Amino acid sequence: MKIIVGITGGIAAYKAPELVRLLKKAGHEVRCAATGHALEFVTRVTLETVSGAPLYSDLFASGRTEHISLKDWGEMLVVAPATANIIGKVASGIADDALSTLLLAFSSKPVVMAPAMNCEMWAHPAVQRNVETLKSWGIRMVGPAEGELACGVSGVGRMSEPEEIVKSVATVLQHTGPLAGQRWLVTAGPTYERIDSVRFIGNYSSGKMGFALAEALAGAGAEVELVTGPTSLNISTSRRVNVHRVESAREMYAAATEVFPSCHGAILSAAVADYRPAECADHKLKKNGSEGMTLELVQNPDILATLGGMKREGQTLVGFALETDNEEANAQRKLEKKNLDYIVLNSLRDKGAGFGVDTNKVYIIGRDGSRTESPLLSKQEVARLIINTVTS
Ligand code: CTP
Numbered sequence: 001m002k003i004i005v006g007i008t009g010g011i012a013a014y015k016a017p018e019l020v021r022l023l024k025k026a027g028h029e030v031r032c033a034a035t036g037h038a039l040e041f042v043t044r045v046t047l048e049t050v051s052g053a054p055l056y057s058d059l060f061a062s063g064r065t066e067h068i069s070l071k072d073w074g075e076m077l078v079v080a081p082a083t084a085n086i087i088g089k090v091a092s093g094i095a096d097d098a099l100s101t102l103l104l105a106f107s108s109k110p111v112v113m114a115p116a117m118n119c120e121m122w123a124h125p126a127v128q129r130n131v132e133t134l135k136s137w138g139i140r141m142v143g144p145a146e147g148e149l150a151c152g153v154s155g156v157g158r159m160s161e162p163e164e165i166v167k168s169v170a171t172v173l174q175h176t177g178p179l180a181g182q183r184w185l186v187t188a189g190p191t192y193e194r195i196d197s198v199r200f201i202g203n204y205s206s207g208k209m210g211f212a213l214a215e216a217l218a219g220a221g222a223e224v225e226l227v228t229g230p231t232s233l234n235i236s237t238s239r240r241v242n243v244h245r246v247e248s249a250r251e252m253y254a255a256a257t258e259v260f261p262s263c264h265g266a267i268l269s270a271a272v273a274d275y276r277p278a279e280c281a282d283h284k285l286k287k288n289g290s291e292g293m294t295l296e297l298v299q300n301p302d303i304l305a306t307l308g309g310m311k312r313e314g315q316t317l318v319g320f321a322l323e324t325d326n327e328e329a330n331a332q333r334k335l336e337k338k339n340l341d342y343i344v345l346n347s348l349r350d351k352g353a354g355f356g357v358d359t360n361k362v363y364i365i366g367r368d369g370s371r372t373e374s375p376l377l378s379k380q381e382v383a384r385l386i387i388n389t390v391t392s
Helices: 011-025 044-051 066-073 084-092 098-105 119-123 125-136 162-176 208-219 249-262 303-310 327-337 379-391
Strands: 002-007 029-034 076-082 111-115 145-148 154-158 183-188 223-228 241-245 265-268 275-277 297-299 316-323 342-347 362-366 371-373
Touching (some): 002 011, 002 066, 011 029, 011 076, 029 044, 029 066, 029 098, 076 084, 076 098, 084 098, 084 125, 119 125, 119 154, 162 208, 183 208, 208 241, 208 265, 208 379, 223 249, 249 265, 249 303, 265 303, 327 342, 342 379
Parallel strands (some): 002 029, 076 111, 183 223, 316 342
Antiparallel strands (some): 145 154, 275 297, 342 362, 362 371
């Protein structure tokens, strides 16, 4: 999602860069808007560096109607910290600087506020009345929390921690995101096929692409069933992602076929082993003295093809293809053979794309004849592009 983080002039502004970082890590695109007072606490350079985008802080700087173009860009506005002043201004309809103007223009989209102020200011009837007014308009308040305040006293007024604010954003997205109410299945990572009690056949897949897809789907409001092979990756707890950890292709097959019927769609990015040893020894195999060793392999079930056979009207099925020759023709053939709606083609020839790395470059082929090509992007950006393409 495209999220604007609005920062106002309270000491808790020093936590805003961490909030921006966590939102980006969760797969969102973030831009910042700050009041002049906020910039007394946190610098423009910091906010532009963590968000990777220019800061909006001056109503007249560009000479254009930037509050409107930024409002059109953003899908959610998170004000953290929100001072008594900004809460009062919005409640009274005052728009006298960049952020308050943006907030009034944002009236039809979700807004989350994380108030932060001295406990007596928070308890003041004017602030409480203003907060109630904003809530009645659908603005969601996170906190404030109780604890030690910058002025030295303890009480209710601390800004909620950035992790709490990210959780709240996720909750709002469950109800307002474009995939709200939908459930999606994602497969990720490698599979391990046991040879004996200590050895297996595996591959170099890190799971990064599948985890990025799961986070991006959750970021758009979907509930996600992530079936992953062995990987050290984790999903941040604030996400609505149910992680099913499996080891072998057959375990992945069982988990994926069980959840698919209740899903709106599935994106299968796992690097599933096509074959497994015909037998798995329950002890460590010993060298038997001869020069070589022959392992008999048998074919694993094809999860993607099975889901293609199970697919109901209205479900979307997306596969991945890693090809080295005749890439497009092979991918197109796979799309038809496995009854897919889209196939995401990874080319091992592209530097920076494929296993283990943080970037990827893909070519998305649609059953409807559509073609979408990405430049080399981070796996988070590729995930967003894939999801936008297959859900539009
Ligand atoms: N896949 C799967 N189950 C398998 C093998 C693959 O679900 N047993 C899925 C992968 O997750 C991926 C897609 O199938 O989405 C493409 O896998 P790939 O290995 O490229 O295709 P294959 O059909 O195995 O064809 P080939 O090995 O002949 O290229």
